Amino acid sequence: MCVAGGKMSGEDYDVLVIGAGPAGSYAAYRLAAQGYKVAVLEQKKAAGEDVCCSGIISVECFDSFGIDPAVILTRASSASFFSPGGRRLRLSKDKAVAYVVDRSLFDVAVADKAQAQGARYFCFARVVDVMVMEDSVRVEVVERGLRRKLEARALVVAGGFKPGLSQKLGLGRISRFAVGAQAEVLVGGLDEVEIYFSQQTAPGFFAWLVPVSGQKALAGVMADTRAGEYLEKFLAGPFCRGRVTERVSETRQKPIPIGSLPRVYRDRVLVVGDAAGQVKPTTGGGIYLGSRGVEVACETLGQALKVDDLSAASLAGYGRWWRGASKKELAPGYRVRRLYGRLSDRQIERLFAFVCSSGMAEALLRSPSFSFDLHSGLIRDGLKYALTYPLIKAGKVFRGKGGEEG
Numbered sequence: 513m514c515v516a517g518g519k520m521s522g523e524d525y526d527v528l529v530i531g532a533g534p535a536g537s538y539a540a541y542r543l544a545a546q547g548y549k550v551a552v553l554e555q556k557k558a559a560g561e562d563v564c565c566s567g568i569i570s571v572e573c574f575d576s577f578g579i580d581p582a583v584i585l586t587r588a589s590s591a592s593f594f595s596p597g598g599r600r601l602r603l604s605k606d607k608a609v610a611y612v613v614d615r616s617l618f619d620v621a622v623a624d625k626a627q628a629q630g631a632r633y634f635c636f637a638r639v640v641d642v643m644v645m646e647d648s649v650r651v652e653v654v655e656r657g658l659r660r661k662l663e664a665r666a667l668v669v670a671g672g673f674k675p676g677l678s679q680k681l682g683l684g685r686i687s688r689f690a691v692g693a694q695a696e697v698l699v700g701g702l703d704e705v706e707i708y709f710s711q712q713t714a715p716g717f718f719a720w721l722v723p724v725s726g727q728k729a730l731a732g733v734m735a736d737t738r739a740g741e742y743l744e745k746f747l748a749g750p751f752c753r754g755r756v757t758e759r760v761s762e763t764r765q766k767p768i769p770i771g772s773l774p775r776v777y778r779d780r781v782l783v784v785g786d787a788a789g790q791v792k793p794t795t796g797g798g799i800y801l802g803s804r805g806v807e808v809a810c811e812t813l814g815q816a817l818k819v820d821d822l823s824a825a826s827l828a829g830y831g832r833w834w835r836g837a838s839k840k841e842l843a844p845g846y847r848v849r850r851l852y853g854r855l856s857d858r859q860i861e862r863l864f865a866f867v868c869s870s871g872m873a874e875a876l877l878r879s880p881s882f883s884f885d886l887h888s889g890l891i892r893d894g895l896k897y898a899l900t901y902p903l904i905k906a907g908k909v910f911r912g913k914g915g916e917e918g
């Protein structure tokens with residue numbers, strides 16, 4: 513259970529974790545499981561409060577958290593993708609590849625698991641300052657108007673996309689971000705995830721309808737800016753008109769980092785999850801890459817705590833892993849995203865026509881490089897496949913500026 517106003521100081525913690533999102537609680541669990549004394553500091557009332565997420569994660573990613581499947585709302589073995597003009601591309605597998613989880617219950621379940629291992633949770637506890645000293649880290653926490661100081665041997669920053677703390681720690685900042693806006697709605701006839709591509713509806717990104725239970729669904733838009741306005745446009749537009757019958761909740765919005773934090777570690781400190789930019793550039797999903805980051809970070813930190821060497825050099829293995837992973841996974845994803853951002857709706861329409869008629873999507877779905885979580889292999893194979901088609905090779909599918917025919 514979260515403790516508000518509980519005794520914070522006077523305890524000797526090995527690790528303080530900032531944030532009780534999936535990354536923070538998973539880190540707390542993995543460190544507590546290694547026998548370390550861990551405290552999680554969360555500014556909200558409790559883990560799982562006011563979350564803004566569709567909760568789509570791969571089966572493998574869900575399994576890695578080892579939590580009760582009761583948090584799963586739907587199992588997804590198919591999805592439909594729509595072009596600006598309404599052309600539909602439906603992809604399906606013979607078994608579930610992803611789950612839609614209740615993100616609030618998911619966060620609570622991961623936090624419960626960490627607490628069962630002995631991690632202590634302090635809620636209404638906003639970290640406002642951090643200081644790295646020679647033999648400890650010190651954080652300053654505002655808890656219901658009171659300022660307190662806490663010390664530990666090491667710090668894990670898992671506070672989501674908030675540049676302030678990492679900048680204060682001299683780790684740089686992630687300067688680019690998109691925004692995801694989402695609301696709960698009632699929809700008729702929605703039995704799988706639907707993704708909509710149109711620069712008019714979601715510039716540079718996409719919109720979605722995700723079934724959660726009965727007629728209840730999540731309607732969302734990811735966009736560079738003004739995602740809330742685009743969500744209204746999406747709900748009133750041709751994709752939703754006549755299908756979305758009622759709005760159940762207000763819109764929630766949250767920034768999604770685009771790009772990696774320049775440095776994800778220093779002496780006594782590791783940064784994980786959205787705070788580090790561990791987000792898939794293609795979809796904006798961060799739970800998978802964040803959990804991989806946590807696993808490597810906690811392995812590295814566990815070893816460093818054991819030998820009591822928390823120098824930057826001792827934690828550098830985590831930085832090396834992330835540099836390699838971001839080069840391999842993030843870089844091609846950002847290139848594709850930049851390319852997509854430059855296409856007009858007309859060009860997207862042609863691309864859809866090509867993908868539907870060439871059998872490319874089915875070929876990629878069957879290819880050994882298919883992964884719900886890692887998209888670099890798919891991007892590479894997709895390009896190889898496309899370049900065997902003379903029209904793509906000659907650039908004719910993309911020809912034409914601002915939607916004009918080439």
Ligand SMILES: Cc1cc2nc3c(=O)[nH]c(=O)nc-3n(C[C@H](O)[C@H](O)[C@H](O)COP(=O)(O)OP(=O)(O)OC[C@H]3O[C@@H](n4cnc5c(N)ncnc54)[C@H](O)[C@@H]3O)c2cc1C
Binds near residue numbers: 535732
């Ligand atoms: C609309 C939308 C839909 C999404 N859908 C998906 C999806 O389907 N699948 C997917 O994988 N990802 C999705 N994402 C992304 C996903 O939500 C994030 O990647 C994920 O929440 C990151 O987890 P985290 O633990 O790193 O950060 P967060 O979940 O942001 O958690 C950070 C926590 O730290 C706390 N905190 C912050 N600062 C402080 C402080 N100073 N002191 C104390 N506590 C602090 C916050 O209150 C919060 O609880 C979506 C995002 C959006 C916006």
